[in-house]
Amino acid sequence: MRLMKRITAGSAVILLILSSVSISTAWAEHIPARILLGTREAPVAPSPVYDGKRVFAPLAVLRSLGASHIAAPDAKLVTVIAASGETGDVSTVDVGDTPMIPMDKVMQIVGGKSKWDSEKRTLTLLATLGPVEFVDHTLKINCSFPVAYSVGDWGGKLWIDARGATVESEAREVWIGDSVVERARLGQFNPTTARVALDLNKIAGYRLESTSPSAKILLRVDKDLPAPVQPGNEEAKPYKGGSFTIEQARVEKVDEKSFEVTLATSGQGGASVDYGVMPPQIVLKMPGARLSDDFQGADGSHPLLKGMRLGKLCTDGTGVRMELDFSRIMAYDIRETDSAIAVRLSLPDSSGGTLREKLIVIDPGHGGQDKGCHMNCGGVLEKDVTLNIARELAAALQKAGARTIITRGEEYISLAERPSVAINNDADFFISIHCNACEKPNDGCGIETYYYRTERGTRSPLAYAIQAATCSHTGMYNRGAKGMGLAVLRGLVETDIPGVLLECGFLNHNSDRAKLLDKNWRKKLCDGVITALRAYVEGSPIK
Incomplete structure (x- = not known):
């Protein structure tokens, strides 16, 4: 009996231990x-x-x-x-x-x-954001599963942020060529948010036609749409300038080379600016504005101002648009106060006189051990192409009577040394020559020109002139003039030397590369740069 009790007690302990092990194992499994x-x-x-x-x-x-x-x-x-x-x-x-x-x-x-x-x-879990398309004025974004999203606009661009998504498509740039939308760009805004940005050719309204969250995001973009409506979009921000009335417009002469256009407003005003050089023009867009009932038009004039027009911005009658036409390329600065919007117009740095009087420093990108673009470029090195273009441009400018300096030969010089050549020689202009490339071969093409952007809203007349003229002369796709904090241009910020970086074409695009290797095409490119410099310096038109 005593032995049985011991066995029973022992069995109970064993069962208790096994039960504990079983519970512990179950917890470990789940x-x-x-x-x-x-x-x-x-x-x-x-x-x-x-x-x-x-x-x-x-x-x-x-x-x-x-x-x-x-x-x-x-x-x-x-x-x-x-x-x-x-x-x-x-x-x-x-x-x-x-x-x-x-x-x-x-x-x-x-x-x-x-x-x-x-x-x-x-x-x-992150959804994959696949290829995008733009059909019938509608951007279509497909995700592998529903994501929350928001839409916003700023400075001539629209964007959609897909939260909880990652970009899968190899095509990070989609050319659209619509009258309103130029292209779509895909990128990773942060580790859990994918962004699709649309570059616009003109002002346009937009409307979400899908409800967040969704696996298929639909955004309609059309110049005839009214003020933005974003159903289901909790993050889009309205126009910040508010509503105001334009009560008076006047043109005041500062001197022979500059003048100021002032719009007297009933309150804090806000405007965006479209800048052009072909023809020379500035367009102010003020979506929060209206003309007062007794507005009489603009007072004053200046020899450099060819025309001034104020009218409705949108087809539904909202907003105000002001167009300023100039006799030659102008620089501008804009100020907004609680009682006025003032635009200062002046001839840009190094303009005036003739091209024969000017010294242009030409900087072939890369060099020496720095090959530049070379992957998927058919065995062609960017450093060699830029040096050829620089030498040919220098010869063409000298033939036109200008003086030139090339920053390098076959060797490499640092980014800091390149603008110093212009500064130390008291140059009038600095032009850095480069070739572009994209992640996927044959996915990007055309010319683009960069200037150093120090603050929102500024433009570089030289960059816009070179961009317009080189595209006009070569027939290349126009990717636009853009501001960016490029190191090779940073050294010129505290000087009065206009500087640009010219991306002459995509070296890993078969058609662009063939053009870059064609001496006759390169002559057209050089002629375009000279046309731009003449327009900038002498005031001749870009055609």
């Missing part, structure tokens, strides 16, 4: 976990679990991913149908009384990226 869609938590219950290798979630998680499922005859198998139409079979696992599915298998069907954080016991 650790509670979280699932984030970008930064927002997926609304699923009961909680997902982690078994030490994989995350399992209830079937309800599929709704958050824009997917559905069909139960197979085998109760342990479901067919998952993704938003894209992709399908696949997934085995279920019972966790307690709830059938759950492995998220790694689900993501293989739905599409996207996942990352497990063991410390936070969190699985983060």
